[in-house]
Amino acid sequence: MLTSPETQGWEGRMRNWITGTVLGVALAFGGSSALAQQAGTFKYAEQVKLITMDPQQQSGSGVPYLRPVYESLFERGPDGKPVPLLAKAYEVDGLYVTIKLREAISFSNGEAFNAEVAAANINRGVKLAIIEGLKTVESAEAVDEYSVRIKLKEPDPAIIDSLCHTGGMMIAPAAMADPAIDRNPIGTGPYVYSKELSREGEVRVYTPNPTYWDKDKIGLERYEVWELPDDTARLNALKTGQIDAGNWLANPQSAIIDRTPGLKLIRNTGGLNYHIILSDREGTVVPAFADPNVRKAMAHAIDREAFGKAVQFGLAQKSFQPYAEGDWAYDPALEGIYEYDLDKAREFMARSKFPDGFAFDMPSIPIYQSRLEALAGFFKEIGITMNIVPVEPGTLARRSRTTDFPATNLVWATNTDPKFLALRYIYEDAAYNPFKAKPSDELLALARQGLQSVETDVRGPVYKQMASRLADEAFLIFVTNTPILIGVSEKTADNPTVVYRFGEDSINLRGLKAND
Amino acid sequence: MLRLIFQRLVALVPLLFIVSVLTFSFTSLLPSDPVDLIIGDTGTQEQYEIVRERLGMNQPVVVRYFQWLGRAAQGDLGTSFFNSVSVMGAVMQRLPVTLSLTVVSALVAIVVGVSAGIAAALRPRSWIDRLATLGATFGQAVPNFWFGLILVAIFAVNLRWFPATGFTPVSASPWEWLRSVILPSIALGTSSSAAIARQVRSAMVGVLQQDYIRAARAQGLSTRRIILKHALTNAMVPVVAVLSFQITVLLGGALIVEQVFAINGLGTLAIGAVRQQDIPMIQGIVLVMVALVVAVQLATDVIYGLLNPKARPS
Numbered sequence: 127m128l129t130s131p132e133t134q135g136w137e138g139r140m141r142n143w144i145t146g147t148v149l150g151v152a153l154a155f156g157g158s159s160a161l162a163q164q165a166g167t168f169k170y171a172e173q174v175k176l177i178t179m180d181p182q183q184q185s186g187s188g189v190p191y192l193r194p195v196y197e198s199l200f201e202r203g204p205d206g207k208p209v210p211l212l213a214k215a216y217e218v219d220g221l222y223v224t225i226k227l228r229e230a231i232s233f234s235n236g237e238a239f240n241a242e243v244a245a246a247n248i249n250r251g252v253k254l255a256i257i258e259g260l261k262t263v264e265s266a267e268a269v270d271e272y273s274v275r276i277k278l279k280e281p282d283p284a285i286i287d288s289l290c291h292t293g294g295m296m297i298a299p300a301a302m303a304d305p306a307i308d309r310n311p312i313g314t315g316p317y318v319y320s321k322e323l324s325r326e327g328e329v330r331v332y333t334p335n336p337t338y339w340d341k342d343k344i345g346l347e348r349y350e351v352w353e354l355p356d357d358t359a360r361l362n363a364l365k366t367g368q369i370d371a372g373n374w375l376a377n378p379q380s381a382i383i384d385r386t387p388g389l390k391l392i393r394n395t396g397g398l399n400y401h402i403i404l405s406d407r408e409g410t411v412v413p414a415f416a417d418p419n420v421r422k423a424m425a426h427a428i429d430r431e432a433f434g435k436a437v438q439f440g441l442a443q444k445s446f447q448p449y450a451e452g453d454w455a456y457d458p459a460l461e462g463i464y465e466y467d468l469d470k471a472r473e474f475m476a477r478s479k480f481p482d483g484f485a486f487d488m489p490s491i492p493i494y495q496s497r498l499e500a501l502a503g504f505f506k507e508i509g510i511t512m513n514i515v516p517v518e519p520g521t522l523a524r525r526s527r528t529t530d531f532p533a534t535n536l537v538w539a540t541n542t543d544p545k546f547l548a549l550r551y552i553y554e555d556a557a558y559n560p561f562k563a564k565p566s567d568e569l570l571a572l573a574r575q576g577l578q579s580v581e582t583d584v585r586g587p588v589y590k591q592m593a594s595r596l597a598d599e600a601f602l603i604f605v606t607n608t609p610i611l612i613g614v615s616e617k618t619a620d621n622p623t624v625v626y627r628f629g630e631d632s633i634n635l636r637g638l639k640a641n642d
Numbered sequence: 643m644l645r646l647i648f649q650r651l652v653a654l655v656p657l658l659f660i661v662s663v664l665t666f667s668f669t670s671l672l673p674s675d676p677v678d679l680i681i682g683d684t685g686t687q688e689q690y691e692i693v694r695e696r697l698g699m700n701q702p703v704v705v706r707y708f709q710w711l712g713r714a715a716q717g718d719l720g721t722s723f724f725n726s727v728s729v730m731g732a733v734m735q736r737l738p739v740t741l742s743l744t745v746v747s748a749l750v751a752i753v754v755g756v757s758a759g760i761a762a763a764l765r766p767r768s769w770i771d772r773l774a775t776l777g778a779t780f781g782q783a784v785p786n787f788w789f790g791l792i793l794v795a796i797f798a799v800n801l802r803w804f805p806a807t808g809f810t811p812v813s814a815s816p817w818e819w820l821r822s823v824i825l826p827s828i829a830l831g832t833s834s835s836a837a838i839a840r841q842v843r844s845a846m847v848g849v850l851q852q853d854y855i856r857a858a859r860a861q862g863l864s865t866r867r868i869i870l871k872h873a874l875t876n877a878m879v880p881v882v883a884v885l886s887f888q889i890t891v892l893l894g895g896a897l898i899v900e901q902v903f904a905i906n907g908l909g910t911l912a913i914g915a916v917r918q919q920d921i922p923m924i925q926g927i928v929l930v931m932v933a934l935v936v937a938v939q940l941a942t943d944v945i946y947g948l949l950n951p952k953a954r955p956s
């Protein structure tokens with residue numbers, strides 16, 4: 127049942143105070159020994175070029191450039207659940223989220239971090255409207271010196287999770303006022319950005335933050351992030367020891383890392399789910415898409431095993447749902463639900479109103495071309511012709527939000543909160559529902575039910591049901607999951623201080639020490 | 643000669659204007675949209691309109707062009723669509739990198755090409771000549787990016803003699819600078835050295851059959867002196883024209899080789915700008931590249947005039 131923001135059921139008031147770690151003793155004793163621990167350099171290579179160092183204008187990849195400088199209010203723990211970082215605790219009360227902040231923290235330029243600053247940060251993020259996770263936030267205000275209250279537009283069980291990422295990264299007031307913030311970042315993080323030592327477009331250099339609140343966690347004299355977008359160049363840099371680690375997509379170079387002695391390919395939690403969206407699910411342009419039998423036939427016709435091996439170099443796993451194994455919403459019961467079965471696919475086609483097949487257009491960008499060629503081959507086996515239509519790189523997302531194509535293909539970050547699944551694909555006004563198809567009552571009810579609690583234990587079963595329902599309706603055809611891939615040298619693999627951030631292509635810098 | 647330089651500089655103005663109009667027009671015709679990249683996959687139509695207005699992209703192309711031209715005429719090439727980096731700053735930061743690569747590649751091309759050409763010309767149809775011809779054919783046929791990858795695999799990854807990626811500024815360490823440019827320069831210069839070798843051989847064979855060379859020999863001049871002082875000077879006249887063209891080719895080739903070696907030069911900047919459709923950055927890069935090509939041609943004319951008095955403007 128749809129409820130107004132004021133009356134919606136949150137199953138009563140939810141209070142979830144999380145007590146943070148007391149750091150006073152550590153801070154008092156950590157100062158003198160800290161400098162001696164700062165030694166060596168760690169070099170990380172990023173596959174995307176740096177666009178901006180303003181976290182609130184960061185719309186895509188590139189978080190490894192920000193993490194040394196900026197800390198968020200919360201971060202994901204080893205199990206993926208939010209734990210406080212700059213925050214100490216939080217309380218959710220209807221449409222209000224109150225966050226208690228750590229005290230005695232300052233930005234690297236000396237400005238104090240307090241509730242006023244935190245509220246200003248969140249309000250700026252809301253105003254800029256780039257960060258998806260802040261779209262449910264109406265405003266934020268300081269309650270007292272170290273308490274900030276966020277007012278939501280609608281219930282948002284994922285708000286704390288959103289504050290683990292760029293939406294929760296705290297920027298110094300001076301940096302917020304600086305028009306050149308994209309190259310002059312100032313945060314509370316363990317390192318500061320050195321513009322003098324960095325080379326634009328090539329390498330970003332970070333040095334220890336002398337005012338850091340937890341000095342014992344600074345283990346490096348210098349941290350570098352290299353901009354190496356060419357996969358082969360990045361691989362060569364890793365092989366020759368020019369970098370210690372770097373991130374990769376599922377491509378031939380990451381497959382080489384996986385089988386090269388002396389190198390290791392880390393498969394970090396999270397990653398990308400590649401899927402097909404039959405946007406025209408009511409059959410406005412392609413009537414066949416309105417027939418669930420056709421959709422199920424298509425789902426059964428894909429040999430995901432072969433697809434993963436041939437097109438994604440053996441680095442992907444079969445997928446039948448939006449979540450990856452290990453995620454709290456993942457449902458093992460859905461595994462194999464659309465296993466490759468050509469006979470079954472043909473049976474479904476024969477049962478449909480389109481036994482002789484049909485044709486449709488599918489947009490393609492260069493990196494998806496080989497994937498679509500493989501899929502076109504699978505669909506051909508059941509009489510469906512998929513015409514691959516190239517579109518300009520960078521325009522796939524926008525074109526997919528229009529009625530230009532009856533279907534599209536995209537990736538979905540599997541560590542994203544499931545509530546975004548409904549916002550993207552399910553609701554009538556969802557971003558990738560350009561034909562404004564009405565969701566089934568069951569699906570809509572489950573999507574809304576998932577918003578009624580902040581507890582993953584409560585939400586998990588709901589989203590499992592939603593994934594099951596999605597599988598039944600089959601307008602989203604999940605193909606493969608690729609984990610987050612980080613290529614590292616042998617020394618990095620053996621370095622006990624290297625901790626990969628849950629669901630991110632970056633290393634936790636707090637406590638990281640050099641390999642040698 | 644000063645008049646020639648002045649004429650060329652004056653001619654540069656309309657040339658840059660035409661190039662800027664063409665670049666702006668062609669870039670505007672591209673179907674991709676930088677606003678999409680800025681707002682990301684989850685951006686709304688409202689955000690799209692806000693960013694579009696901020697970048698001035700809701701104005702007609704002609705208006706945008708003349709606004710840009712007005713600023714460019716005052717030396718302001720604008721800032722990137724994506725960050726606060728000034729176009730002039732970005733281009734000037736990368737220019738020494740690409741120039742380093744181009745100059746060292748040109749040196750490789752000249753030294754290897756001229757030496758091979760002379761050696762082949764001195765003993766036509768000998769095994770040296772055949773080897774030089776084979777080498778020249780190989781050099782021209784092999785794509786420089788592929789050759790670069792092979793060089794990296796052998797000399798950087800396996801032997802560890804040179805870095806596999808990156809560029810060290812000469813100011814930081816002359817030795818490391820040299821190590822960082824050797825492999826990319828060989829990869830880039832090989833094709834040009836092949837073209838130069840063919841031209842030098844052909845020109846030298848012709849010059850060595852001239853009467854004045856026979857006269858020099860009859861006077862008892864040493865072979866070395868005849869070749870270096872009399873034959874090569876005349877043979878170099880057509881070679882300079884080839885060299886001018888090859889330097890332009892090297893500038894273009896640097897854009898690709900920079901990718902293989904992850905060198906942060908104008909090529910890397912250009913490719914990133916084109917991918918993002920960062921129009922101010924593309925405009926700046928194209929204008930600087932055009933100015934560079936014109937400068938190379940001007941230098942060629944000057945050298946040509948020095949080598950051949952008949953070619954000097956009256």
